[in-house]
Amino acid sequence: MDIQYKGYCFDQMDAAVDKCKDNVADSLDNVCYKHHILIDTIKDIDAEIWHEYARARGLFNHMKFDEAKESVNHLLSQMTDSSFQLEQAKLLELRGNICVVGGEEQPAAIDYYKSINIYLQLDLQRNAAKCYRGITNVQFRVGNHKLAIENGQRAIAIEIANRMHSRTDSVDLINIYNTIGLAYQQIHELDSAMKYFEYSQTMATDLKEEFWIGLVNGNTAKILFEKGDMEEAERRIRIDINTSRKFNEHASAAVSMLSMGDICASRNQKKEASLYYDSAYQLQKIIKDKAVLAMYYRTLAKFNRNKQNFREGDIYFRQYIALRDSLQGATIGNGIEQVQNKARLEKQLADINLLRMENTYKTKKVQLWQLCIGIIAGALLLLFILYRNNRKLNQQLTRLNVDLEEKIKDRTTELIKTNKELDTYLYRASHDVRRPILSIIGLAQIAEFATDIHEQSDIRKKIIATARDMDKMLHKLKMTYELRASVEKQTFDLYEYVSGLSQDLVKFYPSAKFQIAKSGDTVLTSDIRFINMIFLNIMENACVFRHVDSGINVNIEGDADYISVNIEDHGIGIQEEYLTSIFEAYTRFSERSIGSGIGLYIVSKALSKIGGSINVRSIVYEGSIVKVRMPRNIQVSDTSAMAMG
Known part of the structure; x- marks a missing residue:
């Protein structure tokens, strides 16, 4: 069955089940939802x-x-076939919703991320957006406000890209805009918070969603209060209070009462402020919300201190601190678990077609090795039986067996190491490529809301810069693939090559000034591809990490057998303890780093291919000297065709 049609059928079934919410719980095993959709007539599914x-x-x-959770767990334990991917994703999403209701944020996040991974593989963008909305709310609840913003923007980007315009989708967008605004407010980026609140309010007004109009008015009022616009803040808070009472949203009403009290207190209307604070406390007693109670204690502490009732103010402040610490303890714990979960789950995002091909290749390679080992072991056993009566030949056979086992062990170790590097490479490559793509999507959707021509121009420049950074990243990933190639000889002048490369780099780094000198013969026979990998990465690093307007000196010296190249920059340098690690893959030691940390790793591997060496000396804040030494005429051997690793 076409996966899009299968997803459509699943959506129809969800809608059918939701229509039966008003039925009594005992009728769940009956036929309510079957009146709305005939599951048994859908082909190619497990009814x-x-x-x-x-x-x-x-x-x-x-x-x-x-x-419900027990039923979901039972179903998931039965699904090991890849043909049930959509069913697995729907069950994981449902279990995530169940965990959210039960206050189990970490298990909810795990299930949401797993379902997102499957939905994206199946190209079910709308389903993925729903899970991103769930993740956004979970992250906000546990205090991971920056992650809430990131996942909320992903949900918005997907929904806008897929042009989802139903009323339900629009209400979901109102919700996610409001949550992003709250997250920005928590990290004190008030302008960004106000922008997202305005998006939410505009949509709520267009749809005549009275509840959301009131709620967002209350949220924007807090920002207006902080900016000193008391009259507009009071007007919006009163709208929120009336709406919250109408819809029995006592928590929202209590928070708005506290805000009204703050406004009265700022006007020295102490009696009116006390009335609003007392009203908020009475509502809190009904809902028993600890977060609201903590806000109440903090507000009363400030209020009493301003009235110079220091004793009562200290009592309220101690109550606030005790309650805040208990809430923060849970939030921090959830935050740590979420970070661990995110690192573990993002690895699943590398399950793309390239990974499938590599996994198939590795599986076949391991099977071939297992077959070889089995054949060798059988041959050794046969030789042992045939020559068991001859002590001398038996000893020779024993030594041969030991040697073969060592070779097999070494090759197996090499295979494991290569597979591990491939896993790491695929994971990091997919992650690095996704980041700028998501940035471009996010900037593009933000551009739709930009009205100022200068703001639009700035967004376009950011999109172009992000695209160029992604092009550089893909170029370096292409280099890692080309490291597998066998060495090919070509004769050229290294001085002319380096001079041309410096001119190309100046186009991207206009303030860079290269001084290139040579002594002796600089013509060599080597592989121009690996030479390009070596000097492009080293010289680009010199441009990035140099001090502004400082020069870069390149000295090329040739003798009978070798050519040496010294590249010296006057820049931020490298701390001594990091010098032994700079050639490891995905290593970054400075905030100036613009890539994914594989540049010097590529340099090291490329030099190994052509028989060269590299040495780095550096002094922090003064600069670095990189010395490359290469044979004038490389020798091509069978080892040059070995794979990367």
Whole structure:
């Protein structure tokens, strides 16, 4: 079945089950949702699994969370076939929703990220956007505000790119814009917060969503209060209070009451402020929300201190600190778990076609080695039996067996190391390529809301700069692939090559000034591809890490057998303890680094291919000297065709 059509059928079933929310819980095993969709008529699915999923979703709708979770766990344990990928994603998403209701943020995040991974592989963008919205709310609840903003913007980018314009989708966008605004507000980026609140309010007004109009008014009022616009802040808070009361949103009403109290206190209307604070406290007693209670204690502490009631102010402040610390402890714990979870789950995003091909290749290679080992072991056993009566030949056979085992061990170790490097390479490559793509998508969708011509121009420049950085990254990834190639000889003048390369680099780094000198014969026979990898990365690093307007000196010296090149920059230098690690893959030791940390790794590997060497000397804040030594005429051997690693 076409995966898009299968996803459509699943959406229809979800809608059918949701229509049965008003039925009593005991009717879940009956035929309510079957009146809306005939699952048994859909081809190429496991109807039993779909029916059980529908039952689990129905249990969730009727707040039977433990039973729903047990049903989901049972279904997931039965799904090992790759043909059930969509079913797995839907079940993981449902279990994530169940965990959110139960306050289990870390398990919810794990399930959301896994389902996002599957949805993106299946090109079900809308489903992925829903899970990104769930992740955004989880991250905000546990205090990871920057991650909440990042995932919220991903959800918005996907939804806008897929032109989702149904009313439900629009309300979801209102929600996510509001959450991003709250996250920006928490990290004190008030202008960004106000911008997203305005997006949310504009959509809510267009859709006549009274609840969201009131809620967003309350959120923007806090920013207006901080900026000193008391009259507009009071007007918006009153809208939020009336709307919250109408929809029985006591927590929102209590927070708005505290804000009104603050406005009255700022006007020295102490009696009115006390009335609003007391009203907020009474609402908190109804909802028993610790976060609201903490806000109440903090507000009353400040209020009493301003009235010079220091004793009462200190009592409220101690109550606030005790409650805040208990809340922060849980938040920090959840934050740490979420970071660990994110690192673990992002690795799954590398499951693309290239990874599948590499995994197939590695599996076949391992199977071939296993076959070889089996054949060798069988041959050794046969030789041992045939020559068991001859002590001398038996000893020779024993030595041969030991030697072969050592060789097999060495080759197996080499294979494991190569596979590990391939895994790391694929994971980092997919992650590095996704980051600028997501940045471009995010900038493009933000550009739709930009009205000022200067702001639009700035966004276009950022998109072009991001695209150029991605091009450089892809070029370096291409270099890592070309490291596998066998060495090919070509004769050229290294001095002319380096001079031409410096002119190309100046186009990208206009303030860089190269001084290139030579002594002796600089003609060599080597592989121009690996020469380019070596000097492009070293000279580009010199441009990036030099001090502004300082020069870069390149000296090329040739003798009978070798050519040496010294590249010296006057820049930020490298700390001594890092000099032994700079040639490792994905290593970055400075905030100026613009790539993914594989430049010097490529240099080291390329020099190894042509029989060269490299030495780096550096003094922090003074600069670095890189010395490269290469044979004038490389010798091509079988080892030159070995794979990277």
